[in-house]
Amino acid sequence: MRRAVCGLLDVVFPDECRVCGVPLNSKTLQEVSRIPVCSRCLQDPEPLNAEFFCVACRTPFVNRHPLDESGRCALCRLGLNGFDQVYSYGAYEGTLRALVHLFKFEGVRPLAPKFGELLALVVPREQRFDAIVPMPLHWRRRWRRGFNQSELLAREIARRWNAPVVKAIRRKRATAPQAGLTSAQRRDNVRAAFEPKKRLDGMRVLLVDDVLTTGATASACARALKRAGAAHVSLLALARRDRRSVGEVAA
Numbered sequence: 001m002r003r004a005v006c007g008l009l010d011v012v013f014p015d016e017c018r019v020c021g022v023p024l025n026s027k028t029l030q031e032v033s034r035i036p037v038c039s040r041c042l043q044d045p046e047p048l049n050a051e052f053f054c055v056a057c058r059t060p061f062v063n064r065h066p067l068d069e070s071g072r073c074a075l076c077r078l079g080l081n082g083f084d085q086v087y088s089y090g091a092y093e094g095t096l097r098a099l100v101h102l103f104k105f106e107g108v109r110p111l112a113p114k115f116g117e118l119l120a121l122v123v124p125r126e127q128r129f130d131a132i133v134p135m136p137l138h139w140r141r142r143w144r145r146g147f148n149q150s151e152l153l154a155r156e157i158a159r160r161w162n163a164p165v166v167k168a169i170r171r172k173r174a175t176a177p178q179a180g181l182t183s184a185q186r187r188d189n190v191r192a193a194f195e196p197k198k199r200l201d202g203m204r205v206l207l208v209d210d211v212l213t214t215g216a217t218a219s220a221c222a223r224a225l226k227r228a229g230a231a232h233v234s235l236l237a238l239a240r241r242d243r244r245s246v247g248e249v250a251a
């Protein structure tokens with residue numbers, strides 16, 4: 001019985017940081033103690049750094065070969081990205097990845113304000129948005145998870161940019177997991193998945209997502225926003241997969 005009570009307390013008040021494992025005491029514990037992460041890990045995620053970026057989608061590259069004279073990558077040149085601009089904070093690895101997992105898969109929702117701070121660092125203050133649109137989840141997945149992580153992030157930005165959160169897009173069918181598919185297969189997988197449910201005529205829209213991988217999902221959603229009438233679609237993501245780290249030079 002006593003053990004059961006202690007076990008329960010461990011779940012409610014975990015005694016070690018869920019990222020690095022250091023014991024949490026009054027010194028290391030976040031003031032907002034509902035986050036089971038030490039203050040050092042919370043401060044750890046750094047902005048993604050690279051010498052070469054596409055000026056439009058901000059994809060990092062190891063050299064400038066994939067970029068044309070105007071500084072755009074092949075996908076942007078060919079118009080394959082449905083969005084006009086991308087802002088993202090860090091690489092999807094290390095501490096940031098661990099924090100995103102806690103947030104998304106273990107429901108540590110009190111991380112949202114912290115993520116909001118990081119997101120606010122990468123969006124130029126002078127940008128004006130008429131609508132902040134969270135990347136939708138299929139209703140079944142949302143129901144299972146209990147929340148849409150992108151919506152929590154969108155609310156953080158909406159508050160700071162004084163713009164409304166607009167759930168403008170419906171996710172029509174549960175797409176197969178993207179992992180393990182080629183870029184082309186990913187595009188096919190998501191092409192038909194998004195459907196506008198509100199008009200956004202002439203609006204400047206900020207689409208908010210937690211993680212940007214190949215951009216195929218975000219692209220498809222951005223196209224749906226354009227079909228709804230949006231004049232300009234920027235994408236904001238907390239983390240993006242940095243393909244440079246696995247030696248793949250994306251073109």
Ligand SMILES: [Zn+2]
Pocket residue numbers: 017018019020021022037038039040041042
């Ligand atoms: Zn830690």
Ligand SMILES: [Zn+2]
Pocket residue numbers: 054055056057058059072073074075076077
């Ligand atoms: Zn690009």
